[in-house]
Amino acid sequence: MSRPGFVLDVDDRTPPLIVHEGLGFRLENFPLGTRVVYPPESLPAVPDVDQAIREALLHPQDMDPLPELLFAGMKLTIAFDDLSLPLPTMRAPDIRGRIIEHVLTMAADAGVDDVELIAANALHRRMTAAELKHIVGERVFRSFYPQGKLYNFDAEDRDNLSHLGTTEKGEDIEISKRAAESDLLVYVNVNLVAMDGGHKSVGIGLASYKSLRHHHNAKTMVQSRSFMDHKHSAMHHSAWRIGRVIKDTVKVFQIETTLNNDIFPKPYDFLQKREWEWSVKDQATMLGMRRGLSVAPAKLKHKMFHDLRSVYGLTGVNAGEVEAVHTKTLEKVHQQQLVEVQGQSDVLVMGIPYVGPYNVNSSLNPILATCMGLGYYFNSYLGQPVVRKGGAVILYHPLNEGFNQLHHPSYVDFYEEVLAESTDPAVVGEKYEQQFAEDPWYRHLYRTSHAYHGVHPFYMWYWAAHAMDHVDEVIWVGADRKVASRLGFRAASTLADALEMASGTVGTSPSITYLHNPPHLLAHVR
Amino acid sequence: MMLALEMFRSVPRTMAGKAIGGRMPGILSGYAAPLRLVTIQEPRLERPGWARLRTRLSGICGSDLGMLSGRTSLYFSAVVSLPFVPGHEVVAELLDDCEDLPAGTRVVVDPVLTCAARGVEPCESCATGATNRCSRITVGHLAPGLQTGFCKDTGGGWGQQLAAHRSQLHPVPEGFSDEQAILIEPLACAVHTALRAGVTSNDRVLVSGAGSVGLFATLALRQLTGAGEIIVVAKHGHQKELAREFGATEVVAPGEVLRRVRRSTGAFQLKPQYSAPYLLGGVDVAVDAVGSKQSLETSLNATRAGGRVVLSGMPAPADLSAAWFRELEVVGTYASAQSEESFRIATDLAATDAVQQLAKNVATYPLHRWREALDHAHSAGRLGTVKVAFDPRSTR
Numbered sequence: 007m008s009r010p011g012f013v014l015d016v017d018d019r020t021p022p023l024i025v026h027e028g029l030g031f032r033l034e035n036f037p038l039g040t041r042v043v044y045p046p047e048s049l050p051a052v053p054d055v056d057q058a059i060r061e062a063l064l065h066p067q068d069m070d071p072l073p074e075l076l077f078a079g080m081k082l083t084i085a086f087d088d089l090s091l092p093l094p095t096m097r098a099p100d101i102r103g104r105i106i107e108h109v110l111t112m113a114a115d116a117g118v119d120d121v122e123l124i125a126a127n128a129l130h131r132r133m134t135a136a137e138l139k140h141i142v143g144e145r146v147f148r149s150f151y152p153q154g155k156l157y158n159f160d161a162e163d164r165d166n167l168s169h170l171g172t173t174e175k176g177e178d179i180e181i182s183k184r185a186a187e188s189d190l191l192v193y194v195n196v197n198l199v200a201m202d203g204g205h206k207s208v209g210i211g212l213a214s215y216k217s218l219r220h221h222h223n224a225k226t227m228v229q230s231r232s233f234m235d236h237k238h239s240a241m242h243h244s245a246w247r248i249g250r251v252i253k254d255t256v257k258v259f260q261i262e263t264t265l266n267n268d269i270f271p272k273p274y275d276f277l278q279k280r281e282w283e284w285s286v287k288d289q290a291t292m293l294g295m296r297r298g299l300s301v302a303p304a305k306l307k308h309k310m311f312h313d314l315r316s317v318y319g320l321t322g323v324n325a326g327e328v329e330a331v332h333t334k335t336l337e338k339v340h341q342q343q344l345v346e347v348q349g350q351s352d353v354l355v356m357g358i359p360y361v362g363p364y365n366v367n368s369s370l371n372p373i374l375a376t377c378m379g380l381g382y383y384f385n386s387y388l389g390q391p392v393v394r395k396g397g398a399v400i401l402y403h404p405l406n407e408g409f410n411q412l413h414h415p416s417y418v419d420f421y422e423e424v425l426a427e428s429t430d431p432a433v434v435g436e437k438y439e440q441q442f443a444e445d446p447w448y449r450h451l452y453r454t455s456h457a458y459h460g461v462h463p464f465y466m467w468y469w470a471a472h473a474m475d476h477v478d479e480v481i482w483v484g485a486d487r488k489v490a491s492r493l494g495f496r497a498a499s500t501l502a503d504a505l506e507m508a509s510g511t512v513g514t515s516p517s518i519t520y521l522h523n524p525p526h527l528l529a530h531v532r
Numbered sequence: 533m534m535l536a537l538e539m540f541r542s543v544p545r546t547m548a549g550k551a552i553g554g555r556m557p558g559i560l561s562g563y564a565a566p567l568r569l570v571t572i573q574e575p576r577l578e579r580p581g582w583a584r585l586r587t588r589l590s591g592i593c594g595s596d597l598g599m600l601s602g603r604t605s606l607y608f609s610a611v612v613s614l615p616f617v618p619g620h621e622v623v624a625e626l627l628d629d630c631e632d633l634p635a636g637t638r639v640v641v642d643p644v645l646t647c648a649a650r651g652v653e654p655c656e657s658c659a660t661g662a663t664n665r666c667s668r669i670t671v672g673h674l675a676p677g678l679q680t681g682f683c684k685d686t687g688g689g690w691g692q693q694l695a696a697h698r699s700q701l702h703p704v705p706e707g708f709s710d711e712q713a714i715l716i717e718p719l720a721c722a723v724h725t726a727l728r729a730g731v732t733s734n735d736r737v738l739v740s741g742a743g744s745v746g747l748f749a750t751l752a753l754r755q756l757t758g759a760g761e762i763i764v765v766a767k768h769g770h771q772k773e774l775a776r777e778f779g780a781t782e783v784v785a786p787g788e789v790l791r792r793v794r795r796s797t798g799a800f801q802l803k804p805q806y807s808a809p810y811l812l813g814g815v816d817v818a819v820d821a822v823g824s825k826q827s828l829e830t831s832l833n834a835t836r837a838g839g840r841v842v843l844s845g846m847p848a849p850a851d852l853s854a855a856w857f858r859e860l861e862v863v864g865t866y867a868s869a870q871s872e873e874s875f876r877i878a879t880d881l882a883a884t885d886a887v888q889q890l891a892k893n894v895a896t897y898p899l900h901r902w903r904e905a906l907d908h909a910h911s912a913g914r915l916g917t918v919k920v921a922f923d924p925r926s927t928r
Contacts (some may be wrong), residue, residue: 123601230557418791419792419795422788422791422792423792441795445795445798446798446800447798447799447800447801448796450800
């Protein structure tokens, strides 16, 4: 039986607590009275994954069983989430590959031979062949990839996009032509956090810039409170409107999966235990790792962390009609991640780990680190933000990983040129977004190399718009001061310094909440 | 007799300059330059149209520094006559009546020693007013010398007196300070650069360098052409501010040039092996206002196919592959042509607020502090100075 999440009040018996900071972590002594939010322990995994998948496909929500939707001569498209999920990457076999195998088996039984598999990477970078193989598994990869039937979605391939019209609010709906013209579109997702899935899968994963710009903008993001609560998120409202129009045109069979919180395999598993429960072995491992990380070169640290593969357990798989499925999915996500928190605090503290959705096998550049902290972690709430309006956020990350020129070429220009002029998401979006989105070089790199789309850094900045609007002070502990300044923030050497710097905003005895994340948690703030 | 700085023939110093001048220009020009402070006879040219001038200020130009630190190509050794008194940016007053100009008139000097000054029949270029292309710069009644300041007969601005021909003289308007007037000659060169750049309406222009050459080129391009975006490459903080005041749309650091040009033009960027990246696409016109290998290659690599690269600084050897492969027009721009009325236009530009402000920061030195002056000029960018000049009248 796994224990639920809880809120610890730091007292004089509380040991130093783990705080992630990029390619490493530190043990931090928090001031007395600090609230520390711990996620629930891992839920038990389903005992028989294949059986659970079969069950979901044969008894879907509000739709006919999958075999009844398949027929000879039909055009079947299977889309799936890309490598941005889950985080860290799942140890093989990936759950998406296992589901796809079941779907393909049923399709073969029905005599379906026009099948294509599309990675729903939207404006994310193209995955390499090895990355695709990791997700779909070797058998599927060998059967489809050489024939060009397994590929990354290309949001800039005008000939293979289909405009399905607009929503009642005038939002364009432009998605993969193959998906739009299929008799059945099966979407296989990994619902790592509450933000994922639902109409966001097809409506965003297979959409072009023309469609995405309607909800990926500063105005919408500021009104998304939070991204983890689709009923109160303007971005999700837009995605839902778009999804409902898609549903009228394309038959979508949604398959959503939920995972437990087993994200750190041995010997890193001490990172997801509560510090006062560490065994002697855990403590020795922690000390050894800290010592090793302090002397290891950056490349080695990068390899050590990025080679880490998580041993997630599947907690649920649901299939069928998008919204019905997603309701079930969210129940499971909440069961695994939700923690009750009473009231807001003056200061919110978060440690930014080494990986986010957009730097798998890459580096967490300063813009992505901001997105992780002020975008994803800040928005990990239901109800109201963990920090009060006008409060302060303290983040841990060195901001020193630089930029990956292969994956993030437009980020460099965004950092050097755009942020030098303004850090206001609305201002930079207004002036520069379209230029970056339509830059032929970025388009070329997105389509032929492994680069994120030119507009992507803007989206990362927009993710942080709500937090920037909500708090008065953002301070990075242990960060490169010059980089923090370029981002429009301040840097401090220690937590004590950061609190001193924030005292002008929140006073000298602020209430503090630390989100002990990862593993993932979702604070339900009353 | 007069006091002057004299450049003399010295094989060891020239060799030393060739060897280490590029890497340690400051040390070399300060302590091992082929330059000395001497007392010599005033230059005297008893011919019609010639007059004596008393120097008020004389600027130190990048070409002077290149010459003293051994970075200038030996190509030019045939068009100078040693020993000579350098200084071709000159504001002076007439000691004698000179045709229509009475003694005491304050003038600036167009330094090119044309057919008119040499007393020979006008060559083809001089006949059409393209005086900076004069083909007779080694003949006539003067010793070889492409300009005043490179000819042993005329003297130069780094001396208390020099001689000049009426065709070289342009009166300084009332109200102009000497510091303002000293900027007219480099501004005239910038006017010529802007006119040679062939900029058409809304062309994107890159100016590589934000020393006086780059800043004045930016001003001239903005004032005299229909240039759209002008991107200026500046290394130092004050240069960035000045570049904006002089008309730059955008100012970038040297390491950012290609990336910023690529962004603003939508070009594609390639990275060859063991070599600097370059663009396919880029600006319509690039002006190299430095003359270094890096600056010239940046200009070549950032210009679109069929575009124009203007050599405003005295160029160093560089990889010209882009000029061939992208069919670039590489255009030299040397001094200024009388037919363009460059000095008249430059005088108008010198009256603008931006130049007037700049003139207040001209640093002046007496001749005997020439080592300090050259060191200052070598580090002008870093020290926040745009122009360093000698004031031969000063003793402090």
